[in-house]
Amino acid sequence: MRYNGWMNDRAIGRAAFLGLVGVGVAGLFLGRDATRVIGSVVPATVRGIVPTSGWRIYTIAARMPSIRPAAYRLQIAGAVERPTTLSLADLRGLPRAEQVSDFHCVTGWSVYDVTWGGVRFRDLLAQAGPVPGAKALRFVSDEVPYDDTLTLEQALLGDVMLAFDMDGKPLSRPHGAPARVVMPRMYGYKSVKWVTRIEVLEADSRLGYWEQRGYDKDAWVDGSNGFTA
Amino acid sequence: MARTASPPERTTIVRFGRTERTLHWVHAAGFFAMLATGLILYLPVLSEVVARRNLVKNVHIWSAVAWALLIAVIVLVGNRRRLAENWREIETIDRDDRRWLAGRRAPQGKFNAGQKVNTILTVAFAVLFAVSGFFLWLGERNHAFLFDGTGTVHETLTLASVVLVAGHLYLAVIHPSTRHALRGMTRGDVRKDWAEAHHAKWVEDERRV
Numbered sequence: 001m002r003y004n005g006w007m008n009d010r011a012i013g014r015a016a017f018l019g020l021v022g023v024g025v026a027g028l029f030l031g032r033d034a035t036r037v038i039g040s041v042v043p044a045t046v047r048g049i050v051p052t053s054g055w056r057i058y059t060i061a062a063r064m065p066s067i068r069p070a071a072y073r074l075q076i077a078g079a080v081e082r083p084t085t086l087s088l089a090d091l092r093g094l095p096r097a098e099q100v101s102d103f104h105c106v107t108g109w110s111v112y113d114v115t116w117g118g119v120r121f122r123d124l125l126a127q128a129g130p131v132p133g134a135k136a137l138r139f140v141s142d143e144v145p146y147d148d149t150l151t152l153e154q155a156l157l158g159d160v161m162l163a164f165d166m167d168g169k170p171l172s173r174p175h176g177a178p179a180r181v182v183m184p185r186m187y188g189y190k191s192v193k194w195v196t197r198i199e200v201l202e203a204d205s206r207l208g209y210w211e212q213r214g215y216d217k218d219a220w221v222d223g224s225n226g227f228t229a
Numbered sequence: 230m231a232r233t234a235s236p237p238e239r240t241t242i243v244r245f246g247r248t249e250r251t252l253h254w255v256h257a258a259g260f261f262a263m264l265a266t267g268l269i270l271y272l273p274v275l276s277e278v279v280a281r282r283n284l285v286k287n288v289h290i291w292s293a294v295a296w297a298l299l300i301a302v303i304v305l306v307g308n309r310r311r312l313a314e315n316w317r318e319i320e321t322i323d324r325d326d327r328r329w330l331a332g333r334r335a336p337q338g339k340f341n342a343g344q345k346v347n348t349i350l351t352v353a354f355a356v357l358f359a360v361s362g363f364f365l366w367l368g369e370r371n372h373a374f375l376f377d378g379t380g381t382v383h384e385t386l387t388l389a390s391v392v393l394v395a396g397h398l399y400l401a402v403i404h405p406s407t408r409h410a411l412r413g414m415t416r417g418d419v420r421k422d423w424a425e426a427h428h429a430k431w432v433e434d435e436r437r438v
Binding site for chain 2: 017172
């Protein structure tokens, strides 16, 4: 074993190895903001090779739903005056809303400044007329058995919508085409994709797919699922 | 090293035994199985083409389990003394290695300094892949183990590994002066004249044994 003044030869490789492992383990606890900074220094050429644009596509069913736009029907049922079925053209005929908002996934990634186009739930629900005692909405996905809920109050917040456009184009299949929920203030599992049915509920007690598996029902970003601001 | 006018010596010398070769190829198979399935899980374009995330996710996770078990079995029943010797040499970055890394010529052992760096990175990445992958899996089930950076670490490792493996494949398969080393990892032996040129200190050590 030879010494080169400050460290013996063998310790160099060992220090490099343990240092790398230590940095990697510490990286598990990096916040999203640190991830964003690291991501922003990745050269555009590398980002071009890895065309995720920040999104990860998570599904739970055996197969990703594939819905022909012409065949799409959205049912609004449950505690409503007039159970209603709408085509995509009907949806696009409703007052259009647009917004730019961030998308946060509970697993640690975020996509910033997403442009959404769609319809606010106030305008959508007016088609069916919720009964006075209505408390919550259940969004049923074509990806069986995925579903989730929002209270009526949450669904009527100013930045919540049923979206059918994303970044200036019709929603793509991986992002929930033809229509999905957008609820930017909560983690993404509340923003149900491939929505084919909305049930108006008179009690806010139903748990969504992930909530039956231990996730928080009120999934506020930085205020749920063990994350704090 | 005596220079002779005769044609290059055709005798060979054993570089990698069964344990070392099995470990290498099991790791390689595991890496490419998990890379292929991992890319399908990670890239939106592929996730749409394949559209069967559950199946791919299961293959990815069970590949990881099989990989880890096989590595453990090889280390347990294989030539542990040889593996320990290799690791000791790999960890040792001596003066010749530092000169080599600085771009100067210097006699090299069984592993040249570049191979040492590659191995240290590969083993560290394997440990970190396993740790971050385990927490990705566990965090989905129990939010006490859900950390913001887990995915970032797993993805960064993927990118870095792809770069590392691309360089490794180039040197092992294409680059004329180094690609003979591939034979050491398939058949186990390498030409002695090649070893003398590329791993002089190792050949010297073997002669003394």
